[in-house]
Amino acid sequence: MLKFILRRVAVSAVVLLAASFLMFVLTINSGDPLKDLRESNATNKQQLIDARIAFMGLDLPWYERYWNWLKGVGGCFTGQCDLGVTANNVDVLSLTTQAAGATLRLVTLATLLAIVVGVALGILTAIRQYSGFDYSVTFGAFLFFSLPVFWAAVLLKEYGAIRYNDWIATGQYQPVTILVSAAVLGFVLQAVLGGDRRRRLLTAGGTFAFVTVVMFVLNALDWYRNPMFGAGMVLLVSAGAGVVVTALVTGFGNRRVLYGALTTAVVGVVAYFVFAPVLLDPSWLSLIGLFLLAVVVSLGIGYAWGGYARRQAMLVTLVTGVLTSLAVVFDILVAHWSSFLGLKSRPISTIGAATPNFTGGFWESVLDMGAQILLPTVLLTLISVASYSRYTRSSMLEVMGQDYVRTARAKGLSERAVITKHAFRNALIPITTIVAFDFAGLIGGAVITERVFGWKGMGALFADGLNHVDPAPVMAFFLVTGVAAVLMNLVADIIYASLDPRIRR
Template structure:
């Protein structure tokens, strides 16, 4: 493994060197970085031109100037921009915003894409499969800048108008959502007509009751999950994780998961009334989340018995979901104060920028502000990536489920859950690893358009401004980061191959 990694790193260095040399010269030859100064009427124009020439080594031809730039890269110095700003500082500021945006969008798109893609493969040629296929191709064909504009108009402006008026879902909309929910779930759940009819009735009734309850408690103005919602989520996560990983017949696993959920619920009131007020930094919240997962895994370890590994996974996921819902409820508690503050004025869903200027508040207020600004660009990126992950995961799962070893597993009498989860799902992930590796680098580069539409000060703005000013250093900083991420995640994908498929060897 070590030999493989070293060999790939050496090859990647030569690829990156050739790519950066070509990119640097393309930018350098694309225009005149002194054009703004030559058109200036300032009395010290010549001195300004001479200073910029000295600062950026413009008296050296671009092919040789590249090696001066590369010498700085070896020392960790990306140089200065045409405005005299330190590119390292510009990159540090830009990469934080872009990584925040891309990370959330990628994680959500992967999870949703895998779930929907695999379920459509298992329900091949059903109404659910046809509907998802149509939606996936629709999103895949839409240009992201157009999707972004639609989100601004109908999600942000429309929802803000809804909040300013009477934030109550009309009865006809509730009926429409209930019908769609009934059709969706009845198409997902397999079985005969009677089972589908019961599923449709339960799904439609649940949607109707939920929306009427939200109207009754003015949920859109004062959102909350509450202790009842946390209990239902924790118990639901315990049953769901047990059903997926070991099956509900494993009572030991179900009991361990329910114990984990109970521990999370027991910490609800202490966290809300006492602990949360001492959390003032993001690293504190992250440390608390890691502690929650550690305790959950420990519960699985002590209650796991002979099937300890699987039960530890169940309790770990259950504890994480329960802790996440509790933290989400804490963020919701500050929503009314945030939405009605002087900086927001009742229109909380942001259409531009990555944060609200001069907003003062606690970590929880800051978190809500980050959410409202991340919402639209994240949805835009998710919709495009979701289509890709859905199609590839569906095709991969269909191919795997038709293999001989799947038929053998069924012939041995294994439960369908075991066949799908342990034999099918793991092998279906192998080609998805390649898509994820390419998509992460593509999202960082493709976020240029999204950031421009939504006015984010991220990597996209760094790249576009550098091109407009014929400024190679910021452009190369963007290029090195994107190229480095592409190389890194492709190497990770190769390593993941060996983990997922023992037949693959990287030596």
């Protein structure tokens, strides 16, 4: 395995070197970096031209300029990273650090959401092939995949931000809106669950009645402006998550695993009360420390309850512990929503990665960051979900038709075991390929998204550098995206070798 990894690293380094050379040559030959100054009427025009020539090294041969950039990148391995300066003598390394942080935060969240939602939809549509649910997801996937990014972004800004901000001022749904929403949810749920006509009607009718009652009650409680969740709901959600994860990973044959998951949920809620003083006004460092503590405790509970299935029990309790931690954070954010609205009456932003001069506390600042990142994340997620769901469905259908899957069913294994232990594992290889390419592709594709939403990330850095024929920011963009692409493909290769040892040869 070590030789395999080293070989892939060496090949990746050669690819990066060749690609960086090509990118540098194309950028410096894409226009005149002094064009704006040549057309200037400034009295000190010549001094400005001379200064830019000195900043950008335009008096040097192209190969020497590339070599200087390459040496600066090489200094990153010794702690003396030098990515050069822009045409205006601004340090590119500081610009890249800020831009990469914003873009990677956006792309990482969108990729994780797209993987979870897309893979889950792909598995469900493969299991329910040619059902109404399958056709609905297929239609939605092709629709979202075909949407022009800039057009979808404008629609999201209009309906997901501007009109939502107008509505949240009162936070009340009209009766017609409630009835239409309940009808749509009832129709979708009966299509997902399927069954004969009687079962579909009962599902649709029950969903319609339940959603209608709940939305009217939430209106009466003014829940949308002053929401509540509470420790009881955290426990209910965490326990439900533990039951679902147990059902997916091991089934209910081994009750010790289920007890471990439920114990993790209970311990998580108890810890919520114990650490409440810390969670009132934490720091990111303290939150990370508490999360790591939750991981360790969850693994310990799984180890204690596991018995002969200790490894599976630890996996179940780990996932349950992570979901419990997320439920706790969600409860805290919900509790701070009303105070956030007091500070920012129009919560969903359409421009920028942060609200200037925001004066809220820690949790209000988290809500502000979430409101800023919400729309571009939704846009990138919808586009990626389409491809993930289609590839997962295709891969699952191909695998589920193999002889070993039919043999597993003939041996009497449960459908859960057939899907999760036999079919899904072997369907992961093509999905892994898509994830690796999509992560790097999203960074490049986020250029348009960032421009529409005014997000100062790698897209803005790349566009500004290209417009000014300035290779330093363009090469910084390439460095981040290129390294991300190479690393993700290296991770994909390692996962390949783990999933199928034959690939190592």
